[in-house]
Amino acid sequence: MNFLRLIRYQNLLLLAFMQIVFRYGFLKHEAIYLFLSDFQYLLLILSTVLIAAAGYIINDVMDQETDNDNKPNNVIIGKSISEAMAYNIYFALNVTGVGIGFYLSNIIQKPTFAGIFIIIVTLLYLYATTFKRMLLIGNIIVAFLLAISILIIGVYDLLPLTFESNQKEMGIYFSLLLDYALFAFIINFIREIVKDMEDVNGDYNQGMNTLPIVLGVSRTAKVVFGLGIVATVVLLWYLNTYLMNNNLYYAVIYGLVFVVSPMIFFLVKVWSAKSKKDFHLLSQVLKWVIFFGILSILVINFNIKNNA
Template sequence: MNAFLKLIRFKNLLMIVALQLIIKYCSLDMQHIPTALNDIQYLLLVLSTVCIAAGGYIINNIIDQDTDFLNKPADVIAGKAISESMAYNFYAGFNILGVGIGFYLSNIIGKPGFAMIFIAISATLYLYATSYKKTFLIGNILVAAITSMCIIIVGIYEFYPILTEENHIQLGGVFEIFLDYALFSFILNLIREITKDAEDIKGDTAYGMNTLPIVLGIGKTKKILLGLGILTILGLLYYINTYYINNELYYVAGFMLLFVVGPLLYFVINILSVADKTAFKKLSTVLKLVILSGIISILVLALNIQANA
């Protein structure tokens, strides 16, 4: 069981579940915002998202066996603790279930064409693992974009089917917040993916991959990460001041400064001095904690709005 949980990156899946449940039950419902899906249908949306993500992690584990033996041998599951053929069966099963649920939900809301979203995400994760991961920067951008879709897909399925002239301003405003968080998620995950590539440069180089650290070198990569980190901090400070402090949402502003901006400052201060795999892994973990804090901030924001009501 432990091997299976590692194969599907269980902890990462829990973060997806937490994100989507917080959006629904600790934000939309708490603020009495109208939505299209009932509880069962929404849980199916979460399940579909998790299944497709699990499939992505599995195919990535299968394809990366050789490089992972060099970069992180303890994380190799497919072909070791679980046979490669069994891993492929799990991959197929999760994708069939995820896309199937997506097709069902798309028909429930009267938009069968929306099922293409799930098919496209599943196909993109496969192409990432088999081809784009080896391509300069494209793989990083794809992973970051797909991660941000975990937020956007909620808005698509919850708002679009019930959009009317009467509620389009309210729902449009909420969806804009979703897009803000999705952008934040995209940038943070992009920074983390590049940091992970720097961490894995030895094994990736041995197998002919063309990640950003391999093409540009560690020195330039660290400068790019520094620049992205500084721009992210400046963007967050502007956002916190404009949308939180100016609207007297001081609790969420304080939370963001302490648990999001603070760790990002730590990342920026230390990124140029990292010199080995362990140091890069530490900074990657810091970014993961920042992403988790971003998820929790959605709950803090909803509570702050409710307290000010």
């Protein structure tokens, strides 16, 4: 159980679920061919999950002192799992994940694409060792990596079957994946700042340079409120422009209830949030926003089929 906690198995399940939903809840129902077989797509999911798990491990290895301040009861490295063992697991997960990525890149006849997996591993390592201490850089990297886990679906499943004759059609699906990737990036970027607010005391003691340390928690809450306003307005614009105008009313109602409403709750709460408990709740709310946002692709697909 300690190992599962170390690799944040809930987040890994969410990551795998997200990739499953996009392919089997949407792309498989469209009149297009997908390049990867079901087994090969499973390998793609496994590769991203293994590399993400390794990222969580190296982050905990490098964060031992900070975690002792922020969450002393949840520290695993050095207690339940030795640092040496953690490094061994980290190495094994990365080698396996990158190896699978190299295999899949050769399957689609784009061996250089294996560099995507190497870049992700490198960014996760640099995040844990350097970037998370730098103002906003760490937040951007974590949000970017979640977005990449969505875009990689198009790279390995759509791009190999994209030709001049179907480029416009495939572009529509790539565009949709990009929309969701941007959504995931924005919400996760805000969430990472909220998590920094939750961990501000331990981060300060370790000499980090996060936004709450630079501006103070109160001012950062106002910045997050502003970012949340922008994100909510963009969501409403998207619902009206791409869903309402295409008569996808079920999807609009779903978006308002399960995505926009939690964002409004978040905005109300973040304005006056002060305690660690408050910020933890807000972080969880944003995680649910991402979850329900990803699920919306199922509702959109159902709505499209129902209108046909």
